[in-house]
Amino acid sequence: MTKIAVVGATGLVGETMLNELEKRQLELDITLLASASSVGKKMGFLGKDLIVKELTPDSFRGIDVALFAVESDVSKKYAPHAKTAGCLVIDNSSAFRMEPNVPLIVPEVNPEDIKQHQGIIANPNCSTIQSVVPLLALKPFGLKRVIYTTYQSVSGSGKAGIEDLERGQRGEPNLFYPLPIANNVIPQIDSFLDDGYTGEEMKMIHETKKILHLPDLQVTATTVRVPLQSGHSVAIIVQTERPFEISHVKQALAATPGLIFVDAPDFPTPLQASGREDILVGRVRRDYSAENSIHIWCVADNIRKGAAGNAVQILDTILEHTDLV
Amino acid sequence: MTKIAVVGATGLVGETMLNELEKRQLELDITLLASASSVGKKMGFLGKDLIVKELTPDSFRGIDVALFAVESDVSKKYAPHAKTAGCLVIDNSSAFRMEPNVPLIVPEVNPEDIKQHQGIIANPNCSTIQSVVPLLALKPFGLKRVIYTTYQSVSGSGKAGIEDLERGQRGEPNLFYPLPIANNVIPQIDSFLDDGYTGEEMKMIHETKKILHLPDLQVTATTVRVPLQSGHSVAIIVQTERPFEISHVKQALAATPGLIFVDAPDFPTPLQASGREDILVGRVRRDYSAENSIHIWCVADNIRKGAAGNAVQILDTILEHTDLV
Secondary structure, eight states: OEEEEEETTTSHHHHHHHHHHHHHTOOEEEEEEEOGGGTTOEEEETTEEEEOEEOOTTTTTTOSEEEEOSOHHHHHHHHHHHHHTTOEEEEOSSSSTTOTTSOBOOTTTOGGGGGGOSSEEEOOOHHHHHHHHHHHHHGGGOEEEEEEEEEBOGGGGOHHHHHHHHHHHTTOOOSSSSSOOTTOOBOOOSOBOTTSOBHHHHHHHHHHHHHHTOTTOEEEEEOOBOSOSSOEEEEEEEEESSOOOHHHHHHHHHTSTTEEEOOTTOOOOHHHHTTOSSEEEEEEEEOTTSTTEEEEEEEEOIIIIIIHHHHHHHHHHHHHOGGGO | OEEEEEETTTSHHHHHHHHHHHHHTOOEEEEEEEOGGGTTOEEEETTEEEEOEEOOTTTTTTOSEEEEOSOHHHHHHHHHHHHHTTOEEEEOSSSSTTOTTSOBOOTTTOGGGGGGOSSEEEOOOHHHHHHHHHHHHHGGGOEEEEEEEEEBOGGGGOHHHHHHHHHHHTTOOOSSSSSOOTTOOBOOOSOBOTTSOBHHHHHHHHHHHHHTTOTTOEEEEEOOBOSOSSOEEEEEEEEESSOOOHHHHHHHHHTSTTEEEOOTTOOOOHHHHTTOSSEEEEEEEEOTTSTTEEEEEEEEOIIIIIIHHHHHHHHHHHHHOGGGO
C-alpha cells in the first residue's frame, strides 16, 4: 500500500488534495502533516478520521510520496529531509520550480519529464497550469508569442484570501491583502521586481517556457486579483509561426485531453468551472491586429485543477506509470 | 443663460451628469427629460428642486445643448428632433459614434474635432475614453499596435448592473445579466458578432482609431465584466514604431492633462479612482515579448470620468471655446 503524506493538510490546497485522494478510491496509507498549531486536528478520509501530526524533519521515514501544500520557505526547509528519507516530493510551492533538475509537470502536457526527477517534482503556478494546456493544442502551428492577462480569484491566496474578501463584503477593513479586494481589482500578485513585473507574472513567463520545452518562446503577462472566491480566468493571445484556420484551432482544442472547448455564443466562466477538474476554453477568435494571432479565454478552478488537482494528477501519473519514476 | 437639457436624467449616467453640471457653478438653465414613468420626479440642483419632464419630439424647443444619457434606440429616435430644433446634441450612446460627420470627442485628445459637428457630438464608450488618453502620451513614439484587456465594473450597465451584483451577493438569482455576476467574471459585454467579437470589443477597436485619427492602427480587445460596483481597469499593451526609454514614457504620461501617473511600487486600483475625474495609470513596464512594446495599467471611474464626466467636459469645451461650435 503506497504511503502518502500531505504536508500542510489543513490549508485550502492541502484539504483539497485530501479530497482529491479520497475520490481516487485507491489503496493509500495517508499521513497528514502540518505546523504545531494544527496537531491533533481530525480530518475525514473515506469514512474514518485521520489525525494531523506535526511536520518535523523526521516526518518522512517510511513515506513513499509527500504532497507539499505549504509556502516556499517551508518547502525549502522540509523537502530536503523528505528526499533524504527516500520520499518523493511533489511540491506545490514555487521553491524548486525553476531548478534544472526538478521537473515541472502538467500531466496533460509533459508527463515524460517526470523521468528526470531527483527526488522532487514541482507543481506549476495555478495560472500557468490552466494556460499551458490550450497552448499545447496550438503547438503544432509553432508557438511564437504568448500574452497572458489574468483574472485570479482570492482562493489563490488560500483561506486568508477568501476571508479578506468576505470581510470586505461585510464592510470590514482588509487584513490580508495590502488593499481592499472587495469591490476592487488589484493588479499585483506576489512582490514587485525591479523592472516593474510581479513574481506571479515572472512565474507564468518562466514556467510556460520550461513546461513546453520552448526556452525561446516570447511570453509576457499581467496578473490581476479580482473579487471572486474561486476560479481563475486567463485571456490568452497566441501568435503562431504558421497560419491556421480558426476551425482547426477549435478542433485541436476540443481534442486536447483535460480541455473542454465551449463554442460561441456560449463561453466559460469561473463559476461554471468551480469544482471541476477540467480546463474550460472559449471565446476563440482571430486577433486581426497581428499575423497568425488568436484570442483564447481559459477558465479553471484554481484549487481543484490548479493547485491540488494537478499535484494529485502527478501522483496518479507516477502510480500508473512506474517506469517514469 | 445657456439652456441645457439632460435626457435620461434619472438613470445613473444622467444623475451623474446633473451632479457634474452642479459642480461647474455655471449659469445654466437646466431641463430634465426622461420617459413617462419618471415624469414629476424631483431632482436637486444647486439647492432647488427640478421636476423631470417627459421626453417628447417637442422637448428641445429653446434648448441650446442636450446631453443624452439613454440607450441607442432612444438617441436614434430623439436626437434628430433636437437637431431640427437647433439644439446641439452630446450623445452618450453608441448610436452615432462611427458616423463620419459626427465627431467622437475626448476633450484631452481631440477637442478640435468638435468643429466638424453637424448638430450631434458623440461621447465615446467608457473604456475607450480612459484608454485613448494614455495612448495620446505615446503617440509621439508612433503607435503601431494596441491590445486592450478590460476589467469593467457593473455600473457600466447602469443601476440594473449594480442591482444585479447586489442581488447575487445576497444569494439571490441574477435578473439582468444572462449569467450570475457575483462571484463570477463574464467575458461578454454587448452582443456577439459572427466572428466571435462582442459589440463592446468592436467599439473599443473602431473608436480608438477614430479619436486618434489613426485609421490604420492595429487594435484588438477582450472586454470582461468583473464583480465590482464602480471603476473600469484596462490592461493595455502598446507597440510603437520607434524605440523608447521607459523613463520617457513615464514622463510623457505624467505630463498628459487628465492623467495621474502612479509609479511603482504603487499602482492605481478602481477603488482609488472612484469618484474622481482623473484617469490613473501605472504598472508601466517594458513588454519584453515584442520590440518597442510596453505595458500600461489604466483605471478610471467609468461614470464620473467615463460616461457622464466626459460628456460634461465636451460641454465645458464648447462653452469655453465658442469658436469650435
